[in-house]
Amino acid sequence: MPGCDLQDVDLGTLHHLIRGESLTTAQAARRLGVSHDTVRFVLQEQPAPPSGAKSAKWERGATVRRARAALPREKFARFYLDEYRSLKWIAEHIDVNAEAIKVLVREYGMKRDGKATRWRQIDLDWLRDQRAAGRTCRELAEETGFSLGMISYLGRRHDLPGQRPAQKG
Numbered sequence: 001m002p003g004c005d006l007q008d009v010d011l012g013t014l015h016h017l018i019r020g021e022s023l024t025t026a027q028a029a030r031r032l033g034v035s036h037d038t039v040r041f042v043l044q045e046q047p048a049p050p051s052g053a054k055s056a057k058w059e060r061g062a063t064v065r066r067a068r069a070a071l072p073r074e075k076f077a078r079f080y081l082d083e084y085r086s087l088k089w090i091a092e093h094i095d096v097n098a099e100a101i102k103v104l105v106r107e108y109g110m111k112r113d114g115k116a117t118r119w120r121q122i123d124l125d126w127l128r129d130q131r132a133a134g135r136t137c138r139e140l141a142e143e144t145g146f147s148l149g150m151i152s153y154l155g156r157r158h159d160l161p162g163q164r165p166a167q168k169g
Contacts, residue, residue: 008034015049066094067101077108080110081112087102131155137155
C-alpha cells in the first residue's frame, strides 16, 4: 500500500490481537501504531488463523457427529421424549452445543406434543397417598426429580392432602 511499510506490522502480534484478544481491526491498528487500512490490507492478504480458544464443543460438523455418537435414537428419545429433558440439559450432559441437539431433533424426526407435559408423568394417586402419609413436598421432590415448586403446585392443583403454608394477610 502506498505510504506505509507493511514490514512494520508484526503478523503474529496482529493475529493475536484479532483472535486472542478479540479486538476490532481499528483497535488493533491503534495498538500497533499503524493505519486502519494497513491492518485491513494485511489481514486480507494473510487472514488470522481460526481461534484455538474455542473448544471442540463448538466446531461445526464435528459437534453433530459427536452428538450422534453419544446419543443414538433410543437414548435421545429417552432424554427428550420420556424424561422431557430440555435441549440445553441434553447438550450440557454430552458436552456439545444446543444447536447440535436441534440437528438431532430434526434428523430423528422427534416432536413433542403440546406444552411441557413431564409433570403428567407422575402418578397422582401415588402422590396423594404419599402426602396423606405425611411426606413433605421437599422429600417428594427429591425422590421424583421434580422441583419443589412443581410438587407444591400439583398438591394445590389437585387438592392433595398435606400441610399447606399459612395464608398471609
